Every structure is written in structure tokens, then in C-alpha cells.
Amino acid sequence: MAFFVKSPIWLLSIYYVIALSYIPFSGAKKQFLTQASDTVPRRVAIIGAGAGGSTAAWSLRKYADASSIPVNITVFERASYVGGRSTTVNVLDQPVYPVELGASIFVKVNYHLMNASRELGLFVDSADSARPQEADHNIGIWDGKQFVFVLQDNSWWSIPKLLWRYGWAPIRTQNLMKATVNKFLKLYEEPLFPFRSLTAAAAAAGLLDSTSTPGNVFLGENSISSTFSREIIQASTRVNYGQNLGLIHGLESIVCMSTEGAVSVKGGNWQIFHGMLRSARADVRLNHTVTSIQRNADNTLTLTYKANNSNEQKLIFDDVVIAGPLQYSELSITPPVENQPDEIPFVTLHVTLFSSPHKLSPKFFNLQGANAQVPETIITTLPDGLELGSSRKGVGPTGFWSISTLQTVDHPPASPGRTPETHYVYKVFSPERLSAGFVKDILGLESTDATVNMNNSTIGDLDEQDVSWYHEKSWNAYPFLYPRVTFEETLLSPNIWYTGGIESFISTMETSALMGKNVATLLFESWQNQMETTVGDDPVVDWEERTEL
Ligand SMILES: Cc1cc2nc3c(=O)[nH]c(=O)nc-3n(C[C@H](O)[C@H](O)[C@H](O)COP(=O)(O)OP(=O)(O)OC[C@H]3O[C@@H](n4cnc5c(N)ncnc54)[C@H](O)[C@@H]3O)c2cc1C
Ligand SMILES: *[C@@H]1O[C@H](CO)[C@@H](O)[C@H](O)[C@H]1NC(C)=O
Ligand SMILES: *[C@@H]1O[C@H](CO)[C@@H](O)[C@H](O)[C@H]1NC(C)=O
Ligand SMILES: *[C@@H]1O[C@H](CO)[C@@H](O)[C@H](O)[C@H]1NC(C)=O
Ligand SMILES: *[C@@H]1O[C@H](CO)[C@@H](O)[C@H](O)[C@H]1NC(C)=O
Ligand SMILES: *[C@@H]1O[C@H](CO)[C@@H](O)[C@H](O)[C@H]1NC(C)=O
Ligand SMILES: *[C@@H]1O[C@H](CO)[C@@H](O)[C@H](O)[C@H]1NC(C)=O
Numbered sequence: 001m002a003f004f005v006k007s008p009i010w011l012l013s014i015y016y017v018i019a020l021s022y023i024p025f026s027g028a029k030k031q032f033l034t035q036a037s038d039t040v041p042r043r044v045a046i047i048g049a050g051a052g053g054s055t056a057a058w059s060l061r062k063y064a065d066a067s068s069i070p071v072n073i074t075v076f077e078r079a080s081y082v083g084g085r086s087t088t089v090n091v092l093d094q095p096v097y098p099v100e101l102g103a104s105i106f107v108k109v110n111y112h113l114m115n116a117s118r119e120l121g122l123f124v125d126s127a128d129s130a131r132p133q134e135a136d137h138n139i140g141i142w143d144g145k146q147f148v149f150v151l152q153d154n155s156w157w158s159i160p161k162l163l164w165r166y167g168w169a170p171i172r173t174q175n176l177m178k179a180t181v182n183k184f185l186k187l188y189e190e191p192l193f194p195f196r197s198l199t200a201a202a203a204a205a206g207l208l209d210s211t212s213t214p215g216n217v218f219l220g221e222n223s224i225s226s227t228f229s230r231e232i233i234q235a236s237t238r239v240n241y242g243q244n245l246g247l248i249h250g251l252e253s254i255v256c257m258s259t260e261g262a263v264s265v266k267g268g269n270w271q272i273f274h275g276m277l278r279s280a281r282a283d284v285r286l287n288h289t290v291t292s293i294q295r296n297a298d299n300t301l302t303l304t305y306k307a308n309n310s311n312e313q314k315l316i317f318d319d320v321v322i323a324g325p326l327q328y329s330e331l332s333i334t335p336p337v338e339n340q341p342d343e344i345p346f347v348t349l350h351v352t353l354f355s356s357p358h359k360l361s362p363k364f365f366n367l368q369g370a371n372a373q374v375p376e377t378i379i380t381t382l383p384d385g386l387e388l389g390s391s392r393k394g395v396g397p398t399g400f401w402s403i404s405t406l407q408t409v410d411h412p413p414a415s416p417g418r419t420p421e422t423h424y425v426y427k428v429f430s431p432e433r434l435s436a437g438f439v440k441d442i443l444g445l446e447s448t449d450a451t452v453n454m455n456n457s458t459i460g461d462l463d464e465q466d467v468s469w470y471h472e473k474s475w476n477a478y479p480f481l482y483p484r485v486t487f488e489e490t491l492l493s494p495n496i497w498y499t500g501g502i503e504s505f506i507s508t509m510e511t512s513a514l515m516g517k518n519v520a521t522l523l524f525e526s527w528q529n530q531m532e533t534t535v536g537d538d539p540v541v542d543w544e545e546r547t548e549l
Helices: 002-012 016-020 030-036 051-067 111-119 160-166 169-188 198-204 215-221 226-241 250-255 270-279 436-443 500-504 509-548
Strands: 042-047 071-076 088-090 098-100 124-126 139-142 147-151 263-265 283-285 288-295 301-307 312-317 319-322 332-334 346-356 377-380 402-411 421-430 469-479 491-493 496-498
Touching: 042 051, 042 312, 051 071, 051 111, 051 270, 051 509, 071 288, 111 124, 111 270, 111 509, 139 226, 147 160, 147 226, 160 169, 160 226, 169 198, 169 226, 169 250, 215 226, 215 250, 226 250, 226 377, 301 319, 319 509, 346 402, 346 436, 469 500, 496 509, 500 509
Parallel strands: 042 071, 042 319, 071 283, 139 377, 288 332, 319 496
Antiparallel strands: 088 098, 124 263, 139 147, 288 301, 301 312, 346 421, 346 469, 377 402, 402 421, 491 496
8 A cells, every 4th residue: 555655656746637636645644635625625815806816716726627626716806897907998888889998909929818718708809990990090100299100000010111211120120029029938838837936937038138128228239220219119118008218128118019919809808807717616706805914823814805895804715816016905914925025116097088079180280281180099209319217207298198099989869860970989098187178189179168277177077069978097007117137026925926026027918817827826836745745744654664664
């Protein structure tokens, strides 16, 4: 019998999962075995139902099912919906017109999101499929005075015009982008995946050169001209992260240029995370705010939470995953964690969604002529010679980061029997809340009421005939991606895991999903390691006993 037990123990290091399913537990003792028995599941709490937390739950469930280790996953979410910064709202409050208020696109190489969408049976569509396509130019890069460049669609490459203006820079950029993405994808696979230390994994993937250098320096070192960097790449870092090339690190700068195959989930990206949680059979508790985590003498963790601002309640867990920026989670952890993440400044981003019968004003954009058309997407950069860093001031003369025409909608007719009006849906990213005056200006509306100070009123003060619907949101959107060479740990203290450290490396739904899976893999491995040591102790003793015999 002892030999029989010993053999799979020896194999364990290679064939964990297989071995786990038939090791006879009955002879052994110890705490782990009570927990791993079929009746008492491992209790895991995940704080946050965004990309990170949902992917962690989904991955953990897959591992648990494949190994028949029972797990009970509870997801706490303080918001009333699943998705976190993947948030959808309905234009005109009609569910037929969902639009993204937060994260809107992902790309073909975002395998976690692509695969999950496919597995969950969601329909993924080209990100700009709903755009009206009424203007000749879909994208214009605005510097506050003029469009420095306009183009047809969001493929930067192989456009003669682009090569004509920028020479080799677009091709060099594309090559650098591809090489960088390939390095990044090493994090998805063995031997780098799973990684306990993102710092070590990033170093092994050869990415620290790019994270340690500001974007403009990194691009310059790679022989990409400053004109292309400023006009095209900086327009991308501004629309994606509200940051200029002088401060955002090289890795995130070049990742912004990976736009090929941009897609979103029809009906809203949040459905990926909703589908993951359902498939994970997680106990999802919306409107639940976790307020504290307390370690007990037996190393279990007591979570205190409030539902609907009612009284505090408590539950005990074996492991906790914090799946969102720790600094905004308002958690008190006792004793303090061993690896305390640094508090990092986040970009305050104001998103204004609105619908209007009016088109964007050619006059506002200094376009002359009766047939002048404003590009449907306006992204921005700084004028030549101006270098600015930080967010609010960093926006420069344009005053906004981007304006996109998302789609058209049918606005109900003013009176019955009339045909519905076509309204355009716009999304504006800006560092500050938009003033009513600004909205009037971009729509080319004359100020009728001079007594109203349009600089000090907001979009809600405008006439419903001009703005038929609006939604404003101020986000703590993403970190300032300052150059750095170290990243936060995945394990903050025993059994307390953290996904948020990846955000100062690359801040996207995909990277949060990667981190969710990474943490789930590490967590599961930690159970297996405990199992190995626990189960492994006895057979060694057995063996010694046998040899003594
Ligand atoms: C306007 C905007 C546009 C963006 N565009 C894109 C894009 O196009 N593509 C892209 O890939 N990324 C984009 N991003 C970034 C992307 O949204 C994030 O990187 C990603 O969604 C982060 O996911 P997460 O799960 O790590 O965090 P989050 O989505 O923030 O999820 C964390 C969750 O934890 C919850 N929570 C926190 N504390 C507690 C607590 N104490 N108790 C209970 N619950 C708690 C929060 O309510 C939240 O739901 C954008 C972000 C913004 C704001
Ligand atoms: C999982 O854990 C939660 C929280 O402790 C509990 O309410 C729920 O009943 C458990 N589910 C199962 C199936 O054990
Ligand atoms: C969450 O709270 C909101 C606002 O109070 C409420 O409308 C919603 O029904 C709640 N949802 C759940 C699942 O408790
Ligand atoms: C995505 O799916 C492909 C094809 O099934 C697979 O090879 C790849 O490993 C998956 N990647 C991730 C991150 O899930
Ligand atoms: C929160 O309140 C809403 C209504 O106010 C109720 O429908 C919901 O069940 C409550 N949720 C919890 C978790 O208590
Ligand atoms: C509103 O702001 C604009 C631009 O900052 C300025 O030119 C204008 O004088 C302001 N108008 C009022 C009424 O304050
Ligand atoms: C702007 O509006 C706010 C709130 O309505 C008010 O307190 C403030 O005095 C106003 N400022 C100006 C310059 O009109």
C-alpha cells in the first residue's frame, strides 16, 4: 500500500491534475484534506466583477472542475451591475441602442476576450460598424487650429498618403508594434505563465526597456520620426489614455498602435464578464461593498461587507482576490498586507454621451466651404513645439481628447403620425466636465440666450431639441502610465491575491483578464502545493519505516 501511494506522489510534480483525482485521501489527516474533501469546498471571495474578477472566477471554476476539487466562488460587486469599467448605457434610454460608457474596443490578438466571446456565444462585431459613414473622412487629427491629418479608416498602414507624409515611420512603427506584441504574448504561455512577479515576467519577456522609457524617447530610439510620433501615435495615446508621449511609457505608447481587428461585443462588452460569471457558477452579489478583510488565527479571512448600505455582515473565506485598483476599493485590511501596492495617480476622464439632430460644426473646426465635412472621429494632438505632460493641462489647446460619432438613432417623432427624426450619437472624452457653451460650439449652435453663461452651465441645461439625451460620467479611468521598471505583486499577503498591478503595465480589459486568469492559476497551484506537502509527508515516513523494516 505504501508503495502504491508513493508512486503517484513521485509523479505528482508532473501529473498534478491526473494524480489528484485518484490519490487516496482517506489515510491522511491534516487541515487541507478536510477542505479538499468532496463535501467542504474551498471558499474564494472575489472583490470586483470587472474583467479581472470575472476572468479569475471563470478560470478558477475551470481548474476546479477539471480536478474535481470543489470550490465555492462568491463575487462581491459594489455596483449594481457586472462589468466594472466595461459599462453600457442606452441611448434615449432605449435598450435597442446600447453604447459603451467605458471600455469600448478590444483587438484580434486579445485572446482572452476573443476566446471568451466565442466560448460564451457572443457576437463580436467590427468596433465602428455602426458609424454613420456620411463623411468622406472617418478620422481627423485635430491640434486645436487645424486637422494635421485625415484618413479614411482606422488602418494606419499601407496608405500611400501616410507613407508620402511620414516616410518610413509608419512601417517602422508597425514592425516595432508587432515585435512588442509578440514579446507581450510570451506572458500568455509557459514558461512565463503563470507569473507571481509581473516585474520578473516582464523582464524575461524583454519588455522592461519599453516600460522604463517615456514614449517619445522609446519611439526616437527606434528611429520613428517625431512628426509621426506627435501627429499619429500621440493622438492614439491621448484618445486611449489621456496622456501625451512625454510621460506615458514606451510599452503603452506602442500598444496603442495595435488597432488591427478592433471589435466590440454587440450589445455591450460587459456581457463577456456576465457570461463568465454565470458559467463559473459564481454566487454574484451586486450592490455589495466589501469594507474590510481580517485575517484569523487559522489563516482564514473574514470579509465584512454591506449590502444596499444596510448593516454590516461577515463571511469567512479561504482565499480572497482583490480585482480592481486597491486604492479605490476602500478596503481596510488587518493586519496590513506584506506587499502594499503603491498608490498611483489615475487619469480623471469625463465621458459625455449625447444625441442630437445636429452634425458637428465645420466652422468650429475651421473648415471652410459649403460642402465642408467634419470627420466622424476626431482625435487630438498638441501643436508642433508644445510638450505637455499631466492630464488636465496636458490636453492643451484642443480642450478635449476626442469626439466620436458613434451611430445614428431614431428619435421618436415630436407628434404622433410624424416620422422619427435621425439623431447622431456622440461621445466626447475630456479632462473636465463639458460646458454647455462647448457643446453648442461643436454643434454650431448660436447662443440664443446671452444672459446664460454657457461656460458655467452644462449639457443638461441645453434645449431638448438640440440635445435629446445625454449621459455624463467622470471615471478614475486608468493610471498615469509613467515609466517604471517594477510592478505590484500578485500575492499581497498569504491568500490575498491582487489583479490590479497589471494596470500600470498595460491598462486594458484584456490585461485585466490575463491577470484574472494568472491569479486563478496561481491560486489553484497553491492548493495543489499544499496538497503535495500534506499528502507527501506521510509516504516519506512510510518509506523510512519500510526501509527500517
Ligand atoms: C472611458 C474608458 C474607456 C476605456 N476604453 C478601453 C478600451 O477601449 N479597451 C480596453 O481594453 N480598455 C479600455 N479601458 C480600460 C478598461 O476599462 C480597464 O482596464 C478594465 O476594464 C479594468 O478591469 P478590472 O476588472 O481590472 O477593473 P474594474 O473594471 O474597475 O473592476 C473593478 C470592480 O471592483 C468593484 N469594487 C471595487 N472595490 C470594491 C469593494 N470594496 N467592494 C465591492 N466591489 C468593489 C468596482 O465596483 C468594479 O466594478 C477604458 C476605461 C475607461 C474608463
Ligand atoms: C457559497 O458560499 C456562500 C457564502 O458563504 C454561501 O452563501 C453559499 O451558500 C455557498 N454555496 C454553496 C453551494 O455552498
Ligand atoms: C442594486 O441597487 C439598485 C439601486 O438601489 C437597485 O435598483 C437594484 O435593484 C439593486 N440590485 C440588486 C441585485 O440588488
Ligand atoms: C485561445 O484559443 C486558441 C484556440 O483554441 C488557443 O490556442 C489559445 O491558447 C487560447 N488562448 C487563450 C489566452 O485562451
Ligand atoms: C437592494 O435594494 C433593492 C431595492 O431598493 C432591492 O430590490 C434589492 O433586493 C436589494 N439588494 C440587496 C442585496 O439587498
Ligand atoms: C467663455 O469661454 C470662452 C473661452 O474660454 C471665452 O472666450 C468667453 O469669453 C467666455 N464667455 C463667458 C460669458 O464667460
Ligand atoms: C457657476 O455655477 C456655480 C453653481 O451653479 C456657482 O456656484 C458659481 O458661482 C458659478 N460661477 C460663475 C463664474 O458664474
